[in-house]
Amino acid sequence: MQTNNHIPNYFKSKQLKLPLSLEIKIPFDSEVRTFDEVFSKLEIDKYLKYPKDTRGRIGYNPHQMLKLILFCQMEKIQTLRDLAKAARNDIRIMWLTDELMPSHQTIKTFMDKYLVNGIDNIFYELTKYLIKEENIDTNNLFIDGTKIESVANKYSFTWRGSVEKFRDKLYKKISKLLTELNLRYQESDMLFNTHETYDATYLFKIKNFLDKEIKLHKINFVAGKGKRKAPLQRDYEHILDYITKLNEYQNHLDIMGPDRNSYAKTDKSATFMHMKEDHMRNSQLKPGYNIQIGVADEYILHMDIYQDRSDYKTFIPFLEGLKQSYGYYPKYPVADAGYGGLVNYMYLKLNHMELFQKYTMYSKDTHDKKRMNDPYFALNLIKEGDDFKSPNGDVLKYVHKNKKGNEVYELPNGKQKEINNENLEYQKEVIKNLKSPLGIDLRNQRSIQVEGAFGVIKEAFNVRRFRRRGTVNVKMEFFLTAIGYNLRKYYNKKYRITE
Template sequence: MKRTQINTAGYGRNPLKNPATSFFAKITSLFELLNDDLKYDHMSVNINTEYAPDYLRLVLDKLKEIWQIDETAFVHGSGHRKSDHQRKYEQLKAYTSKLEEYVEKIQICGTSRNSYSKTDTDATFMRIKSDYMGNDQLLPAYNVQIGVADEFIAVIDVNQYRSDMDCFVPLMEEFHEVYGAYPKYPVADAGYGSFNNYIYCEQHGMEKYMKFPMYKKETKDKKYHTNPFRPINSRVDENGTIRCPNDRAFKFIYRHLVRGNLYGRQEEVFECEDCQGCPLAEQCKKTPKNKRISLSRERNNMYQEVQDNLESIHGALLRMNRSIQAEGTFGIMKHDRWYKRIVRKRIDSVKAELYLVALGYNLRKYITKIMRIRIAA
């Protein structure tokens, strides 16, 4: 008699994401026990490394048919002994329910988040500074971004990303959708400067005036800037060989792609030829192995260009103007107008609320300017 395999194309793997490897291992263990029982019926359950709810429901239906299960006849409570078939069937049913719950949560969370709130599934848990003492809390929130031009709020966007770096491109695309062009000089603080965002600016005709994360340390901390043990400060001899502070050569090991980079940026890894007996070893490295360094020439050249832009007279004026207008706008909204908390749920409603707030801010700013002109006249 031919052995029948319970399997359906497309059901064997979860197309979304692996909820928990240990949970799949539990399902596999149960399937192995089921196969020991089903071999007498010349049937078997297909075993995989991952499973989808549809496949587990299919196995449940087959078991119900083969074992002639009537769930209304199941026994429960103390004093009753469950049959082997009932225990395995109920366990598989519980696994199916739990896997469906995992899949639902993954669909809500999506690929760009790793958390969400039960009371507002569009909100992401973020670190919020809730008082002036800096005692932050993990609360469901949205990342609100505004673009200010000539003291008015030109564009506003609401994101589920915790990092400001990820919010830069959506805000620029929102600006382009509203005005049909990209801003020439997008000025932002160090939370927005990244290689991805700089390349994006180049591709869309924007100048690079966003600080990179270590900008302040690079420009203000002379000791850090001139540190001879920083890879970027390593001496290169006439043959193009990188030398350590003790004049020992670094040899090229391999090149690898930078994780999370959208434009294929690579880093080169070098290793010192011999660190044994080096008098600078304690200052240079923390492990007994030969020191390794990573260099990204593309990123370093990009950072130097950004630094030159920001330290120019034009860059200094833009930075000063940003700190007055952009930070000032948030200060007026949060401190003067006491708008410190979003009152609506779901991202579409939150956007509508913030559009109204921005509209009120711009109208008030416009009327104030008109009144000043009349008084001056």
């Protein structure tokens, strides 16, 4: 048996050899070819114009920079340093960006300049292309939300209840001080009125009075051990301290706004919420954001970030944002029990959308036999004039309408029952819709599509905690993730690849 061990001594494995073109190395079904095909058909240049006040040297080509960032999102590469590393080592990215190799700081600067306020336009440019290319049925939109933790320190909390409690205690201290001042300076013909609440402007007037008294009596301020402060100095310092505290409490409340009860000091846009990942099993609140997405044919068509913990309150602004982005409402916006309610149902009917959203008691109203067999169960009652008639023949007499807007009816046993007739009609329509063949199919699709999308984003894309602070920056980060998700989904569908 003869072996060929002959290796030319003039050959080196690291020497330069053909081919020199990177394109030859990339397979026809590579992700980067699909990405380049899609990117070339988008009108991206209008969102990447240089700012008019740009000075100094011309930076990297923004077109190529955007390619680098978006393709890395498609490949689940998200940190700045990982992006910079991939640009230096991945031949697909070298071919795509013409061997662009920016530093992580350059990538961050590009994001801050072009993407923080413009990524939403790029996202909707892509989704409109996908709708046309994939014939996406936009009549069906599956909506759901999840909470994702902020990068803020989880122990840097500020609570509305605590702020208001300490502010109320401060009001009492101010009233007590003003009473003492009225006694102390009654010879000056000054009277400081006491109130239940105070603001800094009112205390500044008292401070100005004390300033004049200090100059008039030539009071020298003292400090330190063995020094005795004059009454005027003590009063002046108390007023200054109370002004500072009032401004501090008001600043906390201004940051929270009228709709929030907490915020994180290290990310003032984040609200403390219950998260699904509760490792300590003590229902610990963590700073985070409420992420809402709308999915159709497995693609994310719309998304938004909210500081409100309740999904119910996000439903109307979410659909209004969709209308603003696409110019129309979906015919069947399907959502779970967290979104159904009178206000949302009225909004849907007003805008000619169908009711396919469960309400809070939907499960009990359709599965609890004891509840369903109750003769006075609201859904079993039949309207007769102003009264209701139960299946067993009993009549529920109308009494009055209460402050909540509900009608009050008297039962035969003397007890009273509240019913909102308008909401009751909506609930009947919801049950009818969701139990229809179309409703059953839409419910199943909602569970698969929108919850599946969140599963992929959290597990495959590893988005369990944001890396940036502030609503604007967090929104940019999730828009980038959604773009990467849609591009990956398009590629998988194109080549029938199942993740």
